[in-house]
Amino acid sequence: MRFTPQVLIFGARCHVHLLSGTCFQQLILVCVCVCVCVCVCVSPQVIWDIIGNKQFCSFKVKTKSQNFCRNEFNLTGLCNRSACPLANSQYATIREEKGQCFLYMKVIERAAFPAKMWEKVKLSKNYEKALEQIDENLIYWPRFIRHKCKQRFTKITQYLIRMRKLVLKRQRKLVPLSRKVERREKRKEEKALIAAQLDNAIEKELLERLKQGTYGDIYNFPVHAFDKALEQQDEESESESEAEEEEEEDDEDVGRREFVAEDEVEESDLSDFEESSEEEEEEEEEMEVETKAKAKAKAKASGSKGKSPAGGSAARRKRAYVEIEYEQETQPAAKSTAT
Amino acid sequence: MYTGREHGNRRNTTEAPKNSQGAAFPPTFSLSEVKNKQRRHLMFMKLKQEKRKQKMQLKKKRRKEREALGDKAPPKEVPKTIENQRVYDETTVDPEDEEVAFDEGTDEFSAYFNRLTNPKVLITTSDRPRGRTVRFCEQLATVIPDAHVYYRRGLALKRIIPQCVARGFTYLMVINEDRKVPNGMVLCHLPDGPTAHFKVSSVRLRKEMKRRGKDPTMHSPEVILNNFSTRLGHTIGRLFAALFPHDPQFVGRQVATFHNQRDFVFFRFHRYIFKNEKKVGIQELGPRFTLKLRSLQKGTFDSKFGEYEWVLKRHEMDACRRKFQL
Numbered sequence: 241m242r243f244t245p246q247v248l249i250f251g252a253r254c255h256v257h258l259l260s261g262t263c264f265q266q267l268i269l270v271c272v273c274v275c276v277c278v279c280v281c282v283s284p285q286v287i288w289d290i291i292g293n294k295q296f297c298s299f300k301v302k303t304k305s306q307n308f309c310r311n312e313f314n315l316t317g318l319c320n321r322s323a324c325p326l327a328n329s330q331y332a333t334i335r336e337e338k339g340q341c342f343l344y345m346k347v348i349e350r351a352a353f354p355a356k357m358w359e360k361v362k363l364s365k366n367y368e369k370a371l372e373q374i375d376e377n378l379i380y381w382p383r384f385i386r387h388k389c390k391q392r393f394t395k396i397t398q399y400l401i402r403m404r405k406l407v408l409k410r411q412r413k414l415v416p417l418s419r420k421v422e423r424r425e426k427r428k429e430e431k432a433l434i435a436a437q438l439d440n441a442i443e444k445e446l447l448e449r450l451k452q453g454t455y456g457d458i459y460n461f462p463v464h465a466f467d468k469a470l471e472q473q474d475e476e477s478e479s480e481s482e483a484e485e486e487e488e489e490d491d492e493d494v495g496r497r498e499f500v501a502e503d504e505v506e507e508s509d510l511s512d513f514e515e516s517s518e519e520e521e522e523e524e525e526e527m528e529v530e531t532k533a534k535a536k537a538k539a540k541a542s543g544s545k546g547k548s549p550a551g552g553s554a555a556r557r558k559r560a561y562v563e564i565e566y567e568q569e570t571q572p573a574a575k576s577t578a579t
Numbered sequence: 580m581y582t583g584r585e586h587g588n589r590r591n592t593t594e595a596p597k598n599s600q601g602a603a604f605p606p607t608f609s610l611s612e613v614k615n616k617q618r619r620h621l622m623f624m625k626l627k628q629e630k631r632k633q634k635m636q637l638k639k640k641r642r643k644e645r646e647a648l649g650d651k652a653p654p655k656e657v658p659k660t661i662e663n664q665r666v667y668d669e670t671t672v673d674p675e676d677e678e679v680a681f682d683e684g685t686d687e688f689s690a691y692f693n694r695l696t697n698p699k700v701l702i703t704t705s706d707r708p709r710g711r712t713v714r715f716c717e718q719l720a721t722v723i724p725d726a727h728v729y730y731r732r733g734l735a736l737k738r739i740i741p742q743c744v745a746r747g748f749t750y751l752m753v754i755n756e757d758r759k760v761p762n763g764m765v766l767c768h769l770p771d772g773p774t775a776h777f778k779v780s781s782v783r784l785r786k787e788m789k790r791r792g793k794d795p796t797m798h799s800p801e802v803i804l805n806n807f808s809t810r811l812g813h814t815i816g817r818l819f820a821a822l823f824p825h826d827p828q829f830v831g832r833q834v835a836t837f838h839n840q841r842d843f844v845f846f847r848f849h850r851y852i853f854k855n856e857k858k859v860g861i862q863e864l865g866p867r868f869t870l871k872l873r874s875l876q877k878g879t880f881d882s883k884f885g886e887y888e889w890v891l892k893r894h895e896m897d898a899c900r901r902k903f904q905l
Contacts, residue, residue: 409735410736421893425871428843429780432840432841436838436845438838442851442861446803446834446859446861447859449801450853450859455829456829
């Protein structure tokens with residue numbers, strides 16, 4: 241039984257030594273898919289002849305301009321005669337595992353033992369020392385492999401450094417949202433909003449503050465509120481308040497608007513109101529004297545109209561003030577333009 | 580041929596009710612045992628009508644009684660609401676509690692409440708904010724006096740914070756964005772105050788508001804804090820209060836409201852006007868949004884190593900519908 245270096249290969253033009261029939265079993269056929277079995281006595285040149293350009297190599301990735309090699313032991317990543325780990329019996333690579341770099345070496349003596357083919361050498365974490373290690377392990381090896389190993393090692397250390405730096409910077413954390421939970425919370429929020437009755441709460445709070453006098457003397461109402469409180473206890477306060485009001489007419493320093501209830505205001509239900517401009521205040525002060533008398537009666541008569549924000553009525557009233565100059569109670573035509 | 584089926588039929592017809600009103604049902608009968616869908620449906624409808632009728636009768640009777648009694652009628656019962664049924668929280672603050680008062684006198688906000696510092700707020704966003712978030716930040720800056728908006732540009736918060744402290748800011752507000760809408764807020768009280776992380780929802784910008792007024796002026800608004808009852812609520816309330824300057828300018832007639840309802844804090848910004856001492860009109864300006872507290876951390880922003888005073892744990896805290904934290 242003689243093993244011939246050349247083997248019967250499908251489709252390849254090779255010399256075939258036809259032995260006797262009993263030796264057929266000894267012919268080892270190289271599979272078309274090279275990764276499955278490698279014949280002990282196939283020369284690398286033969287292998288390259290097959291997988292390089294002619295036949296199929298399962299690690300090869302072809303693109304328009306170049307061929308890449310997906311084999312994890314490949315040194316450069318390209319599909320070349322000198323860089324193919326299958327077609328070179330003496331080969332070395334650098335690979336990285338969890339931040340540690342290793343030098344893998346394959347020699348022809350171990351070609352028969354696929355399990356022990358690659359020799360793994362741990363490289364030091366110090367860059368220069370590791371380079372020296374590579375040199376001493378690959379002494380007498382082809383220049384190409386030595387050079388490429390060092391290049392690959394450099395690249396790997398660089399990306400490891402970058403990874404370590406990135407960890408220290410800001411890291412974006414993606415938090416998964418549960419759809420059910422989001423839906424439930426949305427519904428709860430809607431219900432809470434309805435239960436809150438925000439407008440009412442705010443108005444109540446503001447009126448509370450007014451009653452407690454946090455606004456000081458800005459508004460004239462506190463007098464009325466105070467009176468209302470007194471009224472329930474003691475009915476003589478009404479006369480007192482009249483006296484007080486007349487005194488305070490002259491004390492309007494900040495020039496706040498007098499929000500005096502007027503006749504046509506009660507049915508209005510507009511919610512818009514305008515911020516009064518400065519000019520109107522002078523007019524208001526002039527009109528105060530006339531309207532105060534009306535106001536007093538009206539204010540006592542009108543109960544709280546609830547929470548209907550008759551803000552528009554305030555605007556109307558202000559507008560009415562503007563128009564009162566001309567002694568007409570006209571509809572505020574200018575309201576729409578001012579809005 | 581006498582098959583079993585006939586027997587079965589006969590059994591059904593004898594046992595099944597004659598479908599008259601006073602039918603003889605076995606006492607353990609339930610509607611779901613009727614196999615025929617239409618018939619079952621009809622029976623159920625009838626049952627419901629019966630129940631409704633009884634209820635109406637009861638109501639009428641009660642109303643008649645009430646009217647008959649007139650003034651002496653017993654007071655109407657208060658309906659149960661979630662707020663009524665709220666599980667009593669042992670951290671609810673008693674208004675006269677001295678321990679709480681002492682704590683609040685010495686916590687991180689005491690500097691503000693003792694008028695030693697004026698609030699100065701830095702508003703920023705997460706990386707690469709979209710238009711909505713940017714506009715929201717700008718509007719927030721108009722609502723909060725002395726607020727400055729800065730672009731984030733990929734800076735790390737831990738590096739921003741010492742710079743802010745050096746420049747005298749008292750608050751850092753980071754609006755987080757997801758899918759082009761703001762959805763989170765980190766509010767960090769600066770010298771070394773607590774950091775609160777909120778979930779932001781229902782953001783309405785100014786131009787989406789109906790019937791709104793003109794833009795807010797530069798006057799300091801008043802602040803209303805509603806329903807912050809527990810210790811945690813108190814802390815959060817003070818956190819919000821310290822955003823605004825101490826003395827509101829009543830000239831501006833603006834009010835910012837933080838209303839807590841069932842652990843949702845609703846923020847509104849209004850302009851008010853007193854028509855008389857019983858009526859006030861309010862007009863909404865400014866953005867509105869809802870906040871839900873997710874975590875409160877002692878110290879400035881440090882999500883990994885910070886000490887968390889309170890974290891929203893859904894399984895514990897959301898399990899009971901009547902239990903609220905704020």
